[in-house]
Amino acid sequence: MTEPIKIDVWSDIACPWCFIGKRKFEGGVAAFQADADAPEVIVEYHSYELSPDTPVDFEGSEIDFLAEHKGMPAEQLRGMLEQVTGVAAAVGLEYNFDILKHTNTVKAHQLLHYAKAQGIQLQAAERLFSAYFTEGRHLGRAEDLADLGAELGLDRADVLRSLNEDEYLPAVRADQAQAQQFGINGVPFFVIDGKYGVSGAQDPDTFAQVLQQVRSERAEEIPA
Template sequence: MSEPIKIDIWSDIACPWCYIGKRKFEAGSGLFAGAGDGRGVEVEYHSFELSPDTPVDFEGSEVDFLAGHKGLPAGQVEQMLERVAGIASSVGLDYDFDNLKHTNTVKAHELLHFAKEQGKQLELAERLFRAYFVEGRHVGRIEDLADLAAEVGLDRAQALEALASSRFEPAVRADQATAAEYGINGVPFFVIDGRYGVSGAQDAQTFAQVLEQVWSERAAVTA
């Protein structure tokens, strides 16, 4: 009964709801684990690119990007971002959209696969989200990404080699193919125990309830 529940999360570093969803899931899984009896989760991140056609060095602000990408007036985009920043704040995240550097995220996804191989994927995912949304760091260039990898204890030279060689791009594409097979067209998307899908940044209690349901079903099978 003590085997952790596997959680596969499709997300993009450039997705503001993914970082919010990460915090809400962490709160929900904490509630679940707090019930005892060996309850726990094992998390793995999977690649999803919201805007794969984005250049590495986008010239302009996040408002400029979204206004162009979604065809919305700048004023409406500013209101949207203000609302998202408010929700982020409610889960302890201090988003700084004014200094955010919009970029292509494929190399960030490659780095997450490298980090998974080294047993540091969860630490790197948190570092990349924070770098992008809170600190205004660049997460599209390989030199900057290698710096962030080193900050979570990964070997900088090895990270740089992995990125320069695109060694993990096939793994990124495989994740994206699986997302398409599952019908995932938006993130964050959580696949729980390979059986249940939860879409979006749901409340912590929702995640806790789904995890508890899976745990109860397991107990019924082994009883």
């Protein structure tokens, strides 16, 4: 049996390009696996905080937050968000920045690690991205995240316990330390088969080509 190709993805729930990159990556995997003989692709998400100093309850809009952190005029930021919304729509995503609740994402990252331990990390990542960018849900508070955990079929009380105890905070910090070791300074960042790095929300073809390259190199390593 062909060994699966492992993909490690560093991302942040509050990163609009990470959700877009997720969709484009999934498109690349689908194209690669259109060949019935293609190996399985296994994905694991890792924690990266774009703005770790963000308060849990930020008072203001997304434009207010960006203006404060980037020092750019509101009108310019509004145009940027409209552009990102259009790019998201092109890959089937609905972004609603007008209702988005900017928050600290460290608890959301802990929920992703909790979900990984339960074998549903990919479903949790998808749910959190949608909740944040499309539904305007608050992803910084343990109670709200426990509600989302319950929607995923997790034990709400145990999710709440885990988040309140910071059970998976060491795992979040370990991911962040590994990102530093790899020199990752922006997300999304994809590490493919432990040796190829792909930065940003690249087109599906790019991901498909890298996966095919890994497959070809493996074939060359097989003794004749």
